[in-house]
């Protein structure tokens with residue numbers, strides 16, 4: 730389980746302070762796939778970094794159990810893969826760091842590359858692959874690690890629409906097969922509703938959880954039928970109007986910059 734309680738994060742540089750997260754509280758149950766949407770700049774990346782332990786919260790708590798069971802897929806696959814390492818070595822690296830025995834590593838790497846449809850690319854270098862394939866390598870690397878929690882930070886923002894649809898289906902099928910907990914951050918409302926069992930909506934900065942929605946669509950989803958389902962349309966409309974309301978809130982309030990009275 731993943732639990733975030735009263736999380737607040739203020740960035741300080743010199744005399745400037747930015748309150749990226751004001752007060753976030755939510756839980757993600759073990760094995761759940763939850764999507765988090767919010768307007769640009771509302772602190773989604775900050776939240777994931779706090780959950781991953783890459784950033785310390787200003788106040789509040791994040792409980793993830795054992796952080797060594799956590800893997801992240803970032804948006805920028807170009808920067809998250811090492812260009813001087815082959816696909817195999819990129820996927821293998823976290824397993825080496827985890828000190829998994831060599832024979833088991835070989836199995837895990839092969840299984841993960843098969844799972845993401847990249848058989849035969851083991852000896853290629855990331856820069857020899859398309860953007861979508863590189864993102865598959867990043868997903869394989871996370872999956873091979875056998876995480877109990879997978880954090881995904883707008884992982885498909887930089888790929889074309891068709892590849893994105895394929896990768897969304899890949900995430901759902903891996904999740905159904907492997908049963909890990911997934912927190913998937915996106916600014917794409919349709920993607921959040923298509924993928925999630927639940928969607929958490931963040932307000933504009935200073936950020937709180939504004940609303941949440943249970944996605945009561947059938948577990949078996951496909952790009953054509955699910956997106957045309959009237960229930961899908963109703964759900965995405967609800968998320969859309971919440972996000973719009975959140976944006977309107979920004980227009981009348983501070984965009985996270987702290988006034989001296991807030992500090």
Ligand SMILES: Nc1ncnc2c1ncn2[C@@H]1O[C@H](COP(=O)(O)OP(=O)(O)OP(=O)(O)O)[C@@H](O)[C@H]1O
Pocket residue numbers: 740741742747748749767768769770771772773774775776916934985
């Ligand atoms: N290292 C930093 N120092 C100061 N301010 C920061 C830092 N990182 C992020 N911020 C600010 O915190 C706020 C939230 O940023 P963050 O990147 O977490 O948002 P986001 O929702 O992921 O954005 P986007 O959707 O555009 O990717 C922004 O106002 C940003 O400028």
